[in-house]
Amino acid sequence: MPTVAITEFTDPGCPFAFSAEPHRLRLRWLFGDQLEFSERMVGLADTRQDYLDKGFTPEKAAKGAESLAAKFGMPMSEEPKPAVAATVTACRAVVAARQHATEKQWPLLRRLRHLHFAGPLLDDPQTIRDAASFVGLDPDELEAWMGEEATERALREDMLMARDPTPAALALKDKLASTPENGWRYTCPSYEFRTADGAAFSAPGMQSSLAYETALANVAPGLERRAEPEDVTEVLAWAGFPVATQEVAEVCGISHDEAHEKLEAAGAVAEPVGRDAFWTLAA
Incomplete structure:
Protein backbone atom coordinates (compact mmCIF):
# COMPACT_ATOMS: atom_id res chain seq x y z
CA MET A 1 0.00 0.00 0.00
CA ALA A 220 -0.16 8.92 -4.92
CA PRO A 221 -3.19 8.10 -7.07
CA GLY A 222 -3.23 4.57 -5.68
CA LEU A 223 -4.22 5.58 -2.15
CA GLU A 224 -7.28 3.79 -0.81
CA ARG A 225 -10.03 6.19 0.18
CA ARG A 226 -12.35 5.50 3.09
CA ALA A 227 -16.02 6.44 2.81
CA GLU A 228 -17.28 9.41 4.81
CA PRO A 229 -18.88 8.56 8.18
CA GLU A 230 -22.55 7.62 8.18
CA ASP A 231 -23.09 9.19 11.60
CA VAL A 232 -21.50 12.08 13.47
CA THR A 233 -20.85 9.91 16.51
CA GLU A 234 -18.42 7.84 14.43
CA VAL A 235 -16.14 10.87 14.26
CA LEU A 236 -16.23 11.41 18.02
CA ALA A 237 -15.55 7.74 18.75
CA TRP A 238 -12.66 7.64 16.29
CA ALA A 239 -10.92 10.94 17.03
CA GLY A 240 -9.97 10.28 20.64
CA PHE A 241 -10.13 13.97 21.65
CA PRO A 242 -12.79 16.70 21.83
CA VAL A 243 -13.83 17.58 18.28
CA ALA A 244 -15.23 20.90 17.05
CA THR A 245 -18.52 21.14 15.20
CA GLN A 246 -16.75 22.30 12.04
CA GLU A 247 -14.38 19.34 12.18
CA VAL A 248 -17.29 16.92 12.35
CA ALA A 249 -18.94 18.75 9.45
CA GLU A 250 -15.78 18.60 7.32
CA VAL A 251 -15.14 14.91 7.95
CA CYS A 252 -18.77 14.00 7.26
CA GLY A 253 -19.13 16.28 4.24
CA ILE A 254 -22.12 18.13 5.70
CA SER A 255 -22.82 21.72 6.73
CA HIS A 256 -21.82 23.20 10.07
CA ASP A 257 -25.46 23.66 11.08
CA GLU A 258 -26.36 20.09 10.14
CA ALA A 259 -23.42 18.75 12.12
CA HIS A 260 -24.47 20.80 15.15
CA GLU A 261 -28.04 19.53 14.96
CA LYS A 262 -26.94 15.91 14.61
CA LEU A 263 -24.47 16.18 17.49
CA GLU A 264 -27.17 17.57 19.76
CA ALA A 265 -29.64 14.91 18.63
CA ALA A 266 -27.07 12.18 19.35
CA GLY A 267 -26.66 13.42 22.93
CA ALA A 268 -23.02 14.39 22.48
CA VAL A 269 -21.55 16.48 25.29
CA ALA A 270 -20.67 20.05 24.35
CA GLU A 271 -17.83 22.15 25.77
CA PRO A 272 -18.85 25.69 24.75
CA VAL A 273 -16.04 27.95 23.53
CA GLY A 274 -16.75 31.31 21.96
CA ARG A 275 -19.68 31.02 19.58
CA ASP A 276 -19.45 27.24 19.22
CA ALA A 277 -18.20 24.11 21.00
CA PHE A 278 -16.02 21.02 21.18
CA TRP A 279 -17.86 17.70 21.46
CA THR A 280 -17.30 14.32 23.07
CA LEU A 281 -19.46 11.22 23.39
CA ALA A 282 -21.62 10.98 26.49
CA ALA A 283 -20.15 8.66 29.11
Whole structure:
Protein backbone atom coordinates (compact mmCIF):
# COMPACT_ATOMS: atom_id res chain seq x y z
CA MET A 1 0.00 0.00 0.00
CA PRO A 2 1.49 3.39 -0.94
CA THR A 3 2.18 5.91 1.79
CA VAL A 4 2.69 9.65 1.65
CA ALA A 5 4.91 11.55 4.06
CA ILE A 6 3.44 14.93 4.95
CA THR A 7 5.67 17.48 6.64
CA GLU A 8 3.42 20.02 8.32
CA PHE A 9 4.89 23.39 9.25
CA THR A 10 2.78 24.74 12.06
CA ASP A 11 2.67 26.50 15.41
CA PRO A 12 0.37 25.85 18.38
CA GLY A 13 -0.42 29.56 18.67
CA CYS A 14 -1.39 30.18 15.05
CA PRO A 15 -5.14 30.82 14.63
CA PHE A 16 -4.99 29.92 10.93
CA ALA A 17 -3.43 26.54 11.72
CA PHE A 18 -6.17 25.96 14.27
CA SER A 19 -8.80 27.03 11.74
CA ALA A 20 -7.38 24.47 9.29
CA GLU A 21 -7.70 21.53 11.69
CA PRO A 22 -10.93 20.32 10.00
CA HIS A 23 -9.00 19.71 6.77
CA ARG A 24 -6.29 17.72 8.54
CA LEU A 25 -8.87 15.63 10.35
CA ARG A 26 -10.67 14.86 7.10
CA LEU A 27 -7.42 13.67 5.51
CA ARG A 28 -6.77 11.41 8.49
CA TRP A 29 -10.26 9.94 8.24
CA LEU A 30 -10.13 9.38 4.49
CA PHE A 31 -6.61 7.96 4.20
CA GLY A 32 -5.64 6.80 7.69
CA ASP A 33 -2.24 5.13 8.07
CA GLN A 34 -1.41 5.73 4.42
CA LEU A 35 -0.41 9.23 5.51
CA GLU A 36 2.60 9.79 7.75
CA PHE A 37 2.43 13.25 9.29
CA SER A 38 5.52 14.94 10.72
CA GLU A 39 5.03 18.26 12.50
CA ARG A 40 7.70 20.95 12.36
CA MET A 41 7.41 24.00 14.57
CA VAL A 42 7.57 27.43 12.93
CA GLY A 43 8.13 29.39 16.15
CA LEU A 44 6.09 32.51 15.50
CA ALA A 45 7.11 34.48 18.59
CA ASP A 46 9.91 33.94 21.11
CA THR A 47 8.47 36.51 23.52
CA ARG A 48 5.29 38.48 24.08
CA GLN A 49 7.22 41.60 23.14
CA ASP A 50 7.72 40.20 19.64
CA TYR A 51 3.99 40.59 19.03
CA LEU A 52 3.76 43.98 20.73
CA ASP A 53 6.58 45.28 18.54
CA LYS A 54 4.42 44.40 15.53
CA GLY A 55 1.44 46.23 17.02
CA PHE A 56 -0.39 43.00 17.76
CA THR A 57 -2.28 43.71 21.00
CA PRO A 58 -4.73 41.56 22.99
CA GLU A 59 -7.56 43.61 21.55
CA LYS A 60 -6.40 42.96 17.98
CA ALA A 61 -5.99 39.27 18.76
CA ALA A 62 -9.56 39.11 20.07
CA LYS A 63 -10.88 40.86 16.96
CA GLY A 64 -8.93 38.42 14.82
CA ALA A 65 -10.37 35.45 16.70
CA GLU A 66 -13.87 36.82 16.21
CA SER A 67 -13.31 37.20 12.47
CA LEU A 68 -11.69 33.79 11.99
CA ALA A 69 -14.31 31.98 14.07
CA ALA A 70 -17.04 33.53 11.94
CA LYS A 71 -15.25 32.68 8.68
CA PHE A 72 -13.94 29.17 9.37
CA GLY A 73 -16.23 27.89 12.13
CA MET A 74 -13.69 26.77 14.73
CA PRO A 75 -14.45 27.60 18.38
CA MET A 76 -12.31 30.44 19.72
CA SER A 77 -12.64 32.64 22.76
CA GLU A 78 -13.36 36.14 21.49
CA GLU A 79 -12.55 37.93 24.76
CA PRO A 80 -9.30 39.93 25.01
CA LYS A 81 -6.64 38.12 27.05
CA PRO A 82 -4.23 39.75 29.50
CA ALA A 83 -1.47 39.44 26.88
CA VAL A 84 -0.69 38.04 23.45
CA ALA A 85 1.16 34.86 24.33
CA ALA A 86 4.53 33.90 22.90
CA THR A 87 4.50 30.58 21.07
CA VAL A 88 8.06 29.25 21.18
CA THR A 89 7.77 27.75 24.67
CA ALA A 90 4.80 25.65 23.54
CA CYS A 91 6.71 24.75 20.37
CA ARG A 92 9.55 23.56 22.60
CA ALA A 93 7.12 21.35 24.53
CA VAL A 94 5.90 19.75 21.30
CA VAL A 95 9.46 19.10 20.12
CA ALA A 96 10.38 17.65 23.52
CA ALA A 97 7.48 15.23 23.21
CA ARG A 98 8.67 14.28 19.72
CA GLN A 99 12.16 13.58 21.07
CA HIS A 100 11.03 11.37 23.94
CA ALA A 101 7.44 10.21 23.34
CA THR A 102 6.78 10.51 19.62
CA GLU A 103 3.26 9.14 19.82
CA LYS A 104 2.34 12.03 22.14
CA GLN A 105 3.64 14.82 19.91
CA TRP A 106 0.49 15.48 17.94
CA PRO A 107 -1.94 14.91 20.85
CA LEU A 108 0.06 17.45 22.87
CA LEU A 109 0.05 19.95 20.00
CA ARG A 110 -3.69 19.51 19.62
CA ARG A 111 -4.39 19.97 23.32
CA LEU A 112 -2.21 23.07 23.51
CA ARG A 113 -4.23 24.55 20.65
CA HIS A 114 -7.50 23.61 22.29
CA LEU A 115 -6.56 25.26 25.56
CA HIS A 116 -5.02 28.34 23.96
CA PHE A 117 -8.02 29.14 21.79
CA ALA A 118 -10.42 28.36 24.62
CA GLY A 119 -8.86 31.08 26.77
CA PRO A 120 -5.68 30.20 28.75
CA LEU A 121 -2.42 31.81 27.70
CA LEU A 122 -0.25 29.49 25.63
CA ASP A 123 2.99 30.57 27.31
CA ASP A 124 1.67 30.07 30.84
CA PRO A 125 3.58 27.10 32.32
CA GLN A 126 0.32 25.80 33.79
CA THR A 127 -1.22 25.60 30.31
CA ILE A 128 1.62 23.35 29.18
CA ARG A 129 1.36 21.24 32.33
CA ASP A 130 -2.40 20.85 31.90
CA ALA A 131 -1.97 19.84 28.26
CA ALA A 132 0.70 17.30 29.21
CA SER A 133 -1.50 15.72 31.87
CA PHE A 134 -4.46 15.53 29.49
CA VAL A 135 -2.52 13.49 26.92
CA GLY A 136 -0.89 11.20 29.47
CA LEU A 137 2.51 12.82 29.88
CA ASP A 138 4.09 13.56 33.23
CA PRO A 139 4.29 17.39 33.40
CA ASP A 140 7.53 17.35 35.40
CA GLU A 141 9.11 14.94 32.95
CA LEU A 142 8.05 17.07 29.99
CA GLU A 143 9.51 20.15 31.66
CA ALA A 144 12.82 18.32 32.09
CA TRP A 145 12.81 17.28 28.43
CA MET A 146 12.15 20.88 27.42
CA GLY A 147 15.33 21.95 29.19
CA GLU A 148 17.60 19.56 27.29
CA GLU A 149 20.10 20.90 24.77
CA ALA A 150 19.00 18.28 22.24
CA THR A 151 15.44 19.60 22.43
CA GLU A 152 16.60 23.16 21.84
CA ARG A 153 18.71 22.09 18.86
CA ALA A 154 15.78 20.19 17.36
CA LEU A 155 13.47 23.17 17.87
CA ARG A 156 15.89 25.56 16.17
CA GLU A 157 16.31 23.06 13.31
CA ASP A 158 12.53 23.08 12.87
CA MET A 159 12.52 26.85 12.77
CA LEU A 160 15.32 26.91 10.19
CA MET A 161 13.45 24.40 8.02
CA ALA A 162 10.36 26.58 8.25
CA ARG A 163 12.44 29.46 6.88
CA ASP A 164 13.74 27.48 3.90
CA PRO A 165 10.71 26.85 1.67
CA THR A 166 10.95 24.64 -1.39
CA PRO A 167 11.29 26.25 -4.84
CA ALA A 168 7.67 25.31 -5.53
CA ALA A 169 6.54 27.02 -2.33
CA LEU A 170 8.62 30.09 -3.19
CA ALA A 171 6.64 30.38 -6.41
CA LEU A 172 3.58 31.09 -4.23
CA LYS A 173 4.89 33.97 -2.16
CA ASP A 174 1.39 35.16 -1.30
CA LYS A 175 1.17 31.97 0.78
CA LEU A 176 4.46 32.67 2.59
CA ALA A 177 5.60 35.29 5.10
CA SER A 178 8.64 37.52 4.82
CA THR A 179 11.35 37.35 7.47
CA PRO A 180 13.46 40.13 9.05
CA GLU A 181 16.44 38.69 7.15
CA ASN A 182 14.70 39.46 3.82
CA GLY A 183 13.89 35.81 3.31
CA TRP A 184 10.70 33.79 3.35
CA ARG A 185 9.11 31.31 5.73
CA TYR A 186 6.19 28.96 5.59
CA THR A 187 2.93 30.24 7.03
CA CYS A 188 0.84 27.93 9.18
CA PRO A 189 -0.20 25.40 8.20
CA SER A 190 1.99 24.51 5.22
CA TYR A 191 2.21 20.96 3.89
CA GLU A 192 4.98 19.28 1.94
CA PHE A 193 3.89 15.95 0.39
CA ARG A 194 6.48 13.31 -0.57
CA THR A 195 6.41 9.66 -1.57
CA ALA A 196 9.11 6.99 -1.46
CA ASP A 197 9.50 7.13 -5.25
CA GLY A 198 10.29 10.84 -5.18
CA ALA A 199 6.95 12.41 -6.07
CA ALA A 200 6.48 15.72 -4.27
CA PHE A 201 3.93 18.49 -3.94
CA SER A 202 4.16 21.79 -2.04
CA ALA A 203 1.04 23.28 -0.48
CA PRO A 204 2.17 26.38 1.42
CA GLY A 205 -0.29 28.24 3.60
CA MET A 206 -3.84 27.39 4.53
CA GLN A 207 -5.61 25.38 1.83
CA SER A 208 -8.95 23.63 1.44
CA SER A 209 -9.57 19.92 1.92
CA LEU A 210 -10.08 19.67 -1.83
CA ALA A 211 -6.64 21.16 -2.47
CA TYR A 212 -5.01 18.60 -0.18
CA GLU A 213 -6.97 15.74 -1.71
CA THR A 214 -5.90 16.96 -5.16
CA ALA A 215 -2.27 16.99 -4.05
CA LEU A 216 -2.58 13.40 -2.83
CA ALA A 217 -4.23 12.33 -6.07
CA ASN A 218 -1.23 13.72 -7.95
CA VAL A 219 1.56 12.20 -5.85
CA ALA A 220 -0.16 8.92 -4.92
CA PRO A 221 -3.19 8.10 -7.07
CA GLY A 222 -3.23 4.57 -5.68
CA LEU A 223 -4.22 5.58 -2.15
CA GLU A 224 -7.28 3.79 -0.81
CA ARG A 225 -10.03 6.19 0.18
CA ARG A 226 -12.35 5.50 3.09
CA ALA A 227 -16.02 6.44 2.81
CA GLU A 228 -17.28 9.41 4.81
CA PRO A 229 -18.88 8.56 8.18
CA GLU A 230 -22.55 7.62 8.18
CA ASP A 231 -23.09 9.19 11.60
CA VAL A 232 -21.50 12.08 13.47
CA THR A 233 -20.85 9.91 16.51
CA GLU A 234 -18.42 7.84 14.43
CA VAL A 235 -16.14 10.87 14.26
CA LEU A 236 -16.23 11.41 18.02
CA ALA A 237 -15.55 7.74 18.75
CA TRP A 238 -12.66 7.64 16.29
CA ALA A 239 -10.92 10.94 17.03
CA GLY A 240 -9.97 10.28 20.64
CA PHE A 241 -10.13 13.97 21.65
CA PRO A 242 -12.79 16.70 21.83
CA VAL A 243 -13.83 17.58 18.28
CA ALA A 244 -15.23 20.90 17.05
CA THR A 245 -18.52 21.14 15.20
CA GLN A 246 -16.75 22.30 12.04
CA GLU A 247 -14.38 19.34 12.18
CA VAL A 248 -17.29 16.92 12.35
CA ALA A 249 -18.94 18.75 9.45
CA GLU A 250 -15.78 18.60 7.32
CA VAL A 251 -15.14 14.91 7.95
CA CYS A 252 -18.77 14.00 7.26
CA GLY A 253 -19.13 16.28 4.24
CA ILE A 254 -22.12 18.13 5.70
CA SER A 255 -22.82 21.72 6.73
CA HIS A 256 -21.82 23.20 10.07
CA ASP A 257 -25.46 23.66 11.08
CA GLU A 258 -26.36 20.09 10.14
CA ALA A 259 -23.42 18.75 12.12
CA HIS A 260 -24.47 20.80 15.15
CA GLU A 261 -28.04 19.53 14.96
CA LYS A 262 -26.94 15.91 14.61
CA LEU A 263 -24.47 16.18 17.49
CA GLU A 264 -27.17 17.57 19.76
CA ALA A 265 -29.64 14.91 18.63
CA ALA A 266 -27.07 12.18 19.35
CA GLY A 267 -26.66 13.42 22.93
CA ALA A 268 -23.02 14.39 22.48
CA VAL A 269 -21.55 16.48 25.29
CA ALA A 270 -20.67 20.05 24.35
CA GLU A 271 -17.83 22.15 25.77
CA PRO A 272 -18.85 25.69 24.75
CA VAL A 273 -16.04 27.95 23.53
CA GLY A 274 -16.75 31.31 21.96
CA ARG A 275 -19.68 31.02 19.58
CA ASP A 276 -19.45 27.24 19.22
CA ALA A 277 -18.20 24.11 21.00
CA PHE A 278 -16.02 21.02 21.18
CA TRP A 279 -17.86 17.70 21.46
CA THR A 280 -17.30 14.32 23.07
CA LEU A 281 -19.46 11.22 23.39
CA ALA A 282 -21.62 10.98 26.49
CA ALA A 283 -20.15 8.66 29.11
